[in-house]
Every structure is written in C-alpha cells, then in structure tokens.
Amino acid sequence: MKTIVANWKMNGSLDLLNQAMEAWQLKSGTNKVILCLPSVFLSAAHTLLRQPNFFLGGQDCHAALQGAFTGDTSAHHLYDAGCRYVLVGHSERRQHHHESNAMVKAKAQAAVAAGLTPIICVGESLEQREQGLALSVLQEQVEQSIPDNATDFYVAYEPIWAIGTGRVAALEDIQQVHAFLKQQLGVGVKLLYGGSVTADNHAFILSLENVDGVLVGGASLKIDDLGKMVRF
Numbered sequence: 001m002k003t004i005v006a007n008w009k010m011n012g013s014l015d016l017l018n019q020a021m022e023a024w025q026l027k028s029g030t031n032k033v034i035l036c037l038p039s040v041f042l043s044a045a046h047t048l049l050r051q052p053n054f055f056l057g058g059q060d061c062h063a064a065l066q067g068a069f070t071g072d073t074s075a076h077h078l079y080d081a082g083c084r085y086v087l088v089g090h091s092e093r094r095q096h097h098h099e100s101n102a103m104v105k106a107k108a109q110a111a112v113a114a115g116l117t118p119i120i121c122v123g124e125s126l127e128q129r130e131q132g133l134a135l136s137v138l139q140e141q142v143e144q145s146i147p148d149n150a151t152d153f154y155v156a157y158e159p160i161w162a163i164g165t166g167r168v169a170a171l172e173d174i175q176q177v178h179a180f181l182k183q184q185l186g187v188g189v190k191l192l193y194g195g196s197v198t199a200d201n202h203a204f205i206l207s208l209e210n211v212d213g214v215l216v217g218g219a220s221l222k223i224d225d226l227g228k229m230v231r232f
C-alpha cells in the first residue's frame, strides 16, 4: 500500500468536497489517502473517516499547542477535528512565511505532542540544484527540521522548482534523493515525493524503490484523477 497525500492548499470549495465525498462513498482504495484540506472544511469531511484507508491531515500547525495566536491553528485542534497527520515546513510556508528549519522542527514537535504524525517537507531550489547543492541542502533541512524524539513521521521531498510547474522531477533524480534520505534517516523512514504529480505519472513514481507515496497538489483537486491515484 502506498500513501497518497492530497494537499488542496487554499483551493477547492465545500461543493467540491461534497462532490468528492459523493464519488468516494463506500469505496476504499488500495492506497492510503490523507486529505489535507483547508481547516474550515475538516469538520465537513468527517464522514470520510468511516471509510478504510481514508485519513485527514492539516496543512500547517502552530509551534505552540495553545495561546493568543489569532488565526493560527493548534495541533490539538487538528486532532480534535479528526486529523491524524499534518504537513509542516511546506516550501510555500518556508518561503512566504519565512519558516526556518528550527521553526519547522518546533511545529513537528507540537504535532507529535498532540498525537499527530508530522509530514515534514524539504526541497531544494532550482538554483541550488543547478549549483550541485541539492543533497547538502536536503541534508541540512532533515538534520535541523526533524525532532530528535520523533519515531513516526513522513519526509516529503518536494523540489521547489517542480511545485505547480508541470515539471516533474526525473525518475533518476527522485531515486537518487530518496536513496540519500533513506541513508541519512534510516530505512524505516517513510518518504513521499511531491511536485507536479498527476494521474498520468504517479504510477511510475510510486514504482521507484524508496518512494512510499506522493504528495499531490493541483491534481488532487480533480476528483477522478485522485481516485485513479488512490486506486478505487
């Protein structure tokens, strides 16, 4: 069984979610699916949890479990809303919200404390890849973003230049990075690839050694395509 993480980002609608739930009811794919919805939709998606292989995830959480942080989301509240996973350190947050490795580590620690499994996102820029710095950048990110006491977590490798561009990483590059991350983190670590994954290319990526699943953005909003990736 592979893991398909569907990250709707700040997209979709309650209507689309209801269409998806209609299409997926009474179905259970052969792959595990973690639906990372906008937080406001999580309660509406609760009935999906009755279906085997369906899980909910958050797209971010605060490093504190509670407090005067208007508009932020606590890992506790994600757990209460039925989530058992949460993305932390997504490159869009690292870039737009200036999240450092230390901040990502603190968020992952809060996730673990609240009973969530963190999905820790790492990835290099095009400039870093072209300069041959990809593996050293990734090594620093994993060394500094993963909590020391974490035993159950995913690492999502998302080359920044592949996100939302339609330019999926070459299979050999994915294989090289995932082998490196397994070497760095131990064979028990669960690794996802993200960056322009579609219903057309996901099977090739999932067939690679050391790829335990994919993190899908744009294509996950196409209900039929997500169904193909979940293998209904």
Ligand SMILES: O=C[C@H](O)COP(=O)(O)O
Pocket: 007, 158, 162, 163, 164, 165, 166, 194, 195, 196, 197, 215, 216, 217, 218, 219
């Ligand atoms: O979280 C998903 C990743 O950012 C990939 O997004 P994408 O599939 O639209 O390239």
